[in-house]
Amino acid sequence: MIPCILVAGSLGIGFGCLTAEGDDLLPSLSPSITSIAIMISCAVYVLLNQSCANGVNNVLSGVYIACGTSMGSLLQLITQQALIQHKTGQKSYSISWKDFFKNKHVHELFFLMIPAILSSGLLQITSLTDLYFSSFVPGAAAALTYAHLLAMAPMGILSSIIVLPVVPIFARHVERCSWVSLKESLLKIILLSMVVSLPITCAICVLARPLANLVFQRFAFDSAASAFVSSLLVCYSISSPFWIMREVFAAVFYSLGEGNWLFLINLTAIFLNGILDWLSINVLHFGAQGLALSTSCITSLSSLALLFLLSKKICGMEYIKEVINPLLRLLPYCIFSGFITMISYKLLHLFLSSILILRFRLAELFSILFAGFLGISAFYLPLLLLPLPETKFVNDTLNTLINRKQFIRF
DSSP, rough: HHHHHHHHHHHHHHHHHHHHTOOOOOHHHHHHHHHHHHHHHHHHHHHOOOOHOOOOOHHHHHHHHHHHHHHHHHHHHHHHHHHHHHOOOOOOOOHHHEEEEOOOHHHHHHHHHHHHHHHHHHHHHHHHHHHHHHHHHHTHHHOOOHHHHHHHHHHHHHHHHHHHHHHHHHHHHTTOOOOOHHHHHHHHHHHHHHHHHHHHHHHHHHHHHHHHHHOOTTTTHHHHHHHHHHHHHHHHHHHHHHHHHHHHHHHHHHTTHHHHHHHHHHHHHHHHHHHHHHHIIIIIIOOOHHHHHHHHHHHHHHHHHHHHHHHSSSOOOOOEEEEEEHHHHHHHHHHHHHHHHHHHHHHHHHHHHOOGTTTTTTHHHHHHHHHHHHHHHHHHHHHSSSTTTTTTHHHHHHHHHSHHHHHHHH
């Protein structure tokens, strides 16, 4: 899988270039190219080795999957580059390494990238800290991995949709020293992050057990394992809104050219996470749930710490009044949304399970989809229909997000 490392940087640049050109479709869909390549590699392995009859060769099957991942990454890169050249009309050209290292803009970029790279590495170390302490709990390592994947899947999509398009907007405001506009744009994005992530978080927390059953429960993964993973999924998901906001705050700090603060916050988060993990396992005896909760707590605290630092950087920004208060006002809608999701799932599952054609997992799938849709709709309907203080702000933000050209002018 070494080719994945070699093309990762180019893929990231391609995502940024296409987003700057106003094309969000391919950056959202291109990871599916790798998924399709992996599925094809698995099919080729089965056809060539007759694994279903003779047993699975774990080493050889892993090699096939790794090769499929690498081929998918290369196909992503080729597709990106072809589309970028088509959109920009630029031809291929060579770069002089001497000019490259003499360019002062390149030096500024590296001074910004070095803290960013270290910060990203520290985030990975934080997850490894959880895995180290998970060795004290039987089966916790695998369960934490499964739960983290389920929790981060929607957040990764939302991060691509919300955070990536606003990075050039923040950078433009900083370049013009338009601090009032930067503050207004930041508050809009924060509220948008809350409005988008909170109902999804509520739906995931309520539907955690059915989701774990649908996605994982088969063969050796029994109902007890599903219950274990679903409890960890809830513990991870409660910090999802803060995770999105932390990504937004990180984008502002990078726009300001102050990535050192992110490095210090992430370094502090590692030590705090290690302490909380130790307390959860050895003192409080919370088990794997304590590890997931400690990660959620550290994510929330680091987000609040970045918000506090931003309030000092951006004059006139009162972080408690302008950020925390809207979050508290949206909590009743979250409770109502969670209640509707729970009732909808129970009624739908009871009804759909009685239909013969929807037996097995189809009834579970449709129950989750419809219940999630009804629960999320129950969150937005009061915001759109009732004359509430935050309704106008939310409506304006959603309208500007839909109209991308107007949104970029903020």
